[in-house]
């Protein structure tokens with residue numbers, strides 16, 4: 001079992017020949033992926049493609065059935081998963097505090113990885129200051145005294161990212177962070193993610209989404225999943241092509257990139273041909 005902080009060198013994540021089988025169903029087949037410092041990966045695929053299953057492996061939540069997964073240089077199966085999880089930030093949009101905490105207290109619970117403030121635990125002045133800086137970076141300073149139930153969904157999302165960053169993780173996992181956000185809230189969130197990445201150049205991130213419009217411009221790499229298999233993986237401009245994304249979603253779409261961001265439009269000519 002590990003007792004020391006994971007090493008700061010080598011790949012942040014490595015999966016090699018990973019299969020996940022649950023109740024006789026193959027949820028992932030032969031998945032391999034290496035994520036280095038400073039890389040920002042997008043995991044894309046249709047409903048049920050296996051994105052959350054893969055993110056749960058990368059977040060040291062579950063074990064693979066076959067193959068190797070190394071998180072921060074530690075091989076799953078040989079480590080204390082709970083301890084390993086304390087070294088990475090995992091933003092789960094379904095997270096909810098047990099009690100109606102204020103934004104800055106929700107962010108501080110990132111240090112204890114709990115849903116409430118731990119009794120008789122107190123953050124250091126440096127930790128309080130860091131929480132304030134992260135709240136500012138995520139554009140939430142004006143709301144830092146607001147209580148969780150009064151926050152909009154977009155404000156909750158940004159609060160949870162600040163919370164996940166409190167332990168100064170080398171790896172941040174984002175599970176559909178823009179789902180349910182209106183246009184302005186989505187754009188604020190994506191700008192915050194871009195700002196975060198440029199201020200922390202050695203941070204690695206993996207972001208799951210169904211929608212190319214929800215990818216921050218700072219995305220560097222992508223993996224397309226279809227029915228549990230990797231269809232394409234590598235540098236983002238090599239992966240997010242019209243042909244590959246159409247195959248991934250089993251629907252003809254045309255992919256464009258402008259101002260760093262992506263858009264997918266149904267390709268009517270191909271759709272008619274396909275029909």
Ligand SMILES: Nc1ncnc2c1ncn2[C@@H]1O[C@H](COP(=O)(O)OP(=O)(O)OP(=O)(O)O)[C@@H](O)[C@H]1O
Nearest residue numbers: 022023025027045046047048049050051052053054
């Ligand atoms: N414990 C389980 N036992 C059997 N099947 C499961 C189990 N967990 C997930 N699945 C199935 O595995 C497939 C992949 O699920 P997963 O949640 O990883 O997909 P996803 O790409 O994240 O989908 P979505 O975009 O809808 O969230 C789905 O068909 C799901 O129903």
